[in-house]
Amino acid sequence: MKVSYRVNGVTVEADGVWPGASLLTVLRDHMDLPGSKNACEQGECGSCSVLLDGELVCACLVQAGQADGLDVRTVEGLAGDGATETDVGDVQQAFLDAGAVQCGFCTPGLVVAVDHLLARNPDPSDAELREELSGNLCRCTGYVKIIDAVHLAAARRRATAGAGAAGGSGG
Amino acid sequence: MDFLQPTSLDDALALRAERLDATPIAGGTDLMVDINFDRARPAATLDLTRVPELRELEVDADGAWVGAGVPYLRILEALGDVAPGLCMAARTVGSPQIRARGTLGGNLGTASPAGDTLPALAACEATVEVASATRPRREIAVRDFIVRPRRSALEPDELIVRVRVPRARGPQQFGKVGQRNAMVISVASFGLAFDLDARAVGTGIGSAGPTILGAPAAEAWVAEAFGDHDLWATRAALPDGVAKRFGELVGEAASPIDDVRGTARYRRHALSVLAARALAWAWADARRAEDAA
Ligand SMILES: Cc1cc2nc3c(=O)[nH]c(=O)nc-3n(C[C@H](O)[C@H](O)[C@H](O)COP(=O)(O)OP(=O)(O)OC[C@H]3O[C@@H](n4cnc5c(N)ncnc54)[C@H](O)[C@@H]3O)c2cc1C
Ligand code: FES
Ligand code: FES
Numbered sequence: 001m002k003v004s005y006r007v008n009g010v011t012v013e014a015d016g017v018w019p020g021a022s023l024l025t026v027l028r029d030h031m032d033l034p035g036s037k038n039a040c041e042q043g044e045c046g047s048c049s050v051l052l053d054g055e056l057v058c059a060c061l062v063q064a065g066q067a068d069g070l071d072v073r074t075v076e077g078l079a080g081d082g083a084t085e086t087d088v089g090d091v092q093q094a095f096l097d098a099g100a101v102q103c104g105f106c107t108p109g110l111v112v113a114v115d116h117l118l119a120r121n122p123d124p125s126d127a128e129l130r131e132e133l134s135g136n137l138c139r140c141t142g143y144v145k146i147i148d149a150v151h152l153a154a155a156r157r158r159a160t161a162g163a164g165a166a167g168g169s170g171g
Numbered sequence: 172m173d174f175l176q177p178t179s180l181d182d183a184l185a186l187r188a189e190r191l192d193a194t195p196i197a198g199g200t201d202l203m204v205d206i207n208f209d210r211a212r213p214a215a216t217l218d219l220t221r222v223p224e225l226r227e228l229e230v231d232a233d234g235a236w237v238g239a240g241v242p243y244l245r246i247l248e249a250l251g252d253v254a255p256g257l258c259m260a261a262r263t264v265g266s267p268q269i270r271a272r273g274t275l276g277g278n279l280g281t282a283s284p285a286g287d288t289l290p291a292l293a294a295c296e297a298t299v300e301v302a303s304a305t306r307p308r309r310e311i312a313v314r315d316f317i318v319r320p321r322r323s324a325l326e327p328d329e330l331i332v333r334v335r336v337p338r339a340r341g342p343q344q345f346g347k348v349g350q351r352n353a354m355v356i357s358v359a360s361f362g363l364a365f366d367l368d369a370r371a372v373g374t375g376i377g378s379a380g381p382t383i384l385g386a387p388a389a390e391a392w393v394a395e396a397f398g399d400h401d402l403w404a405t406r407a408a409l410p411d412g413v414a415k416r417f418g419e420l421v422g423e424a425a426s427p428i429d430d431v432r433g434t435a436r437y438r439r440h441a442l443s444v445l446a447a448r449a450l451a452w453a454w455a456d457a458r459r460a461e462d463a464a
Pocket of ligand 2: 037038039040041042043044045046047048049058059060061
């Protein structure tokens with residue numbers, strides 16, 4: 001079947017998609033967007049997290065056609081529409097600065113989830129962010145540095161917003 | 172595999188009748204896992220996410236109609252006062268990603284006795300409205316909706332349209348025991364709903380039998396015990412032993428099995444503890460509400 005999504009601000013089509021395929025498979029295998037990771041395909045790990053019409057979802061659990069015509073925001077678009085491969089958004093930069101990336105497999109899903117969280121809650125407590133990120137598993141870091149990174153990103157975003165400039169990125 | 176995407180309930184029901192070999196899909200949080208792992212290969216899927224009637228959520232004086240396709244996230248935003256027990260259960264489902272997509276229709280449609288919203292819905296006597304293309308709509312009590320694991324009371328040409336959730340008439344509680352705090356399939360779960368007007372307590376037991384169970388003996392005993400101690404009128408503190416005995420009776424109503432997630436003995440014990448706590452906490456809420464009034 002044929003599907004068309006608006007991915008990171010650009011309309012992208014894919015043909016020859018098996019109807020049983022997931023949004024994740026279409027992004028990775030048909031649209032050349034391998035940033036969202038496939039680790040479990042059962043909604044447990046969150047490494048495939050994307051925003052679908054602004055909601056944080058596991059792309060592995062959305063059937064390809066269900067997303068037809070909808071907006072998808074992936075890790076590739078976190079630095080804003082039209083970002084290049086080397087551009088990073090503020091959440092990604094905070095992960096780098098806080099040392100919150102080890103093997104990096106969980107990172108794409110986590111930064112999308114954190115971006116979404118900070119868009120709704122600019123100053124989350126530890127308890128709130130642990131709850132909000134409970135669908136994103138990391139096998140390497142033990143989460144301490146990830147939580148540091150969220151607070152760092154949040155503080156920088158608040159400072160930027162306070163300074164009157166545009167805060168955040170894609171979320 | 173065919174992909175069918177109706178945009179109205181009439182079309183969805185017509186397609187459901189025409190394609191009995193199709194499997195409906197809402198949030199996909201159960202079905203897509205099966206497709207991804209090659210455990211399900213339906214000849215077609217019938218996508219319900221574009222059917223507006225299934226995504227309606229209406230609150231009225233006596234309760235709420237929750238469309239089968241309303242995701243947990245919206246239930247949590249809208250029904251805190253109307254259906255606190257359902258919201259407690261919905262809050263424990265999966266993760267934020269799962270709650271953004273997963274629906275009540277899907278929880279019912281999967282027909283697992285471990286579906287977390289089902290004991291909460293059973294405790295407050297919620298009913299499921301189902302429709303077909305040709306026959307009048309019918310209502311099924313949540314307690315009767317699961318016939319056996321993976322088998323619901325739905326006919327092959329029917330869809331779940333919405334769930335009627337009566338407005339809470341007293342405090343409600345929901346508890347589940349799992350292997351860790353987040354993202355668990357419950358090993359035992361329990362919903363409780365006080366009806367302070369009718370002077371009654373409703374119960375729903377999950378994961379401890381082949382279907383969703385009630386505990387009628389426990390319900391009858393506790394209503395009488397509250398009467399004997401004049402608690403309904405006085406809102407006095409729970410006398411010693413009432414919560415414990417209630418828990419034991421709930422445990423006796425279960426018919427759990429041994430499986431990888433827990434033994435039958437453990438499940439019954441866990442259920443007794445959950446039920447005793449639920450009663451104590453809900454009654455404490457009732458007394459607090461009385462103090463505040
Ligand atoms: C990581 C993870 C964690 C989870 N945690 C929990 C948990 O804690 N507690 C819990 O209870 N569940 C949990 N689940 C299971 C699942 O999220 C829920 O059962 C959810 O409610 C399913 O809803 P859905 O819309 O995604 O269903 P879908 O997968 O779309 O559908 C499920 C079934 O219901 C049928 N169906 C859906 N809508 C209708 C309708 N309107 N009429 C007729 N049939 C219909 C479908 O045909 C299918 O058979 C979890 C799942 C995952 C992946
Ligand atoms: S790959 Fe989707 S949640 Fe793990
Ligand atoms: S950095 Fe390796 S899984 Fe998180």
